[in-house]
Amino acid sequence: MGHDPWTALRARAEAVREAIERRLGIASPGPLEEAPEGRGLFAIAAFAYAKELRRAPAEIASEAARTPVEAPFVGLTASGEATARNISSAAVWTGSAKIAEFSPQDLLQRFGLPPQPTSDPAAFRRATVDTRFDVTKDRAELAGLVLAIDETTITGRFALRARAIWSAAAAEISYVSL
Secondary structure, eight states, X not given: OOOOHHHHXXXXXXXXXXXXXXXXXXXXXXXXXEOOXXXXXEEOOHHHHHHHHTSXXXXXXXXXXXXXXXXXXXXXXEEEEEEEEOTTSSOEEEEEEEEEEEXXXXXXXXXXXXXXXXXXXXXXXXXXXXXXXXXXXXXXXXXXXXXXXXXEEEXXXXXXXXXXXXXXXXXXXXEEEO
């Protein structure tokens, strides 16, 4: 049987749930459930923790959203922090994210693409990403974006804005160090 990405994603979500429960000091683990349509993939109910912690569910959810987690994705290791506001009406997700050093050549191969030819065999072998983000249902923006590839650093911002569908993109490069 082949790799089941849904099972792998659910296992990762369970690890995030466990990290949240450790941060909150939860003694009785709560269930990880599929989120309601339009609310992401998975959810944990802050109401389940409210009685044990003797705190308001909104306060618990706010603290849970700030729990730092690391998540491997297609061989990348990402870490960061996210805060969610207005989840029940017009959700706004803000935070920061970092992708630890990785090889862009190796990443291309993991997606079934050939390595990019370079005159220097050591080129395109080291990259990192560091950014702040702000996401709503209508837009996604990466601000303070720092992309480092080998000895080159690119800084700027990247934004997507919704129209009938997510289709408009804008990128601004403010600095390139070669």
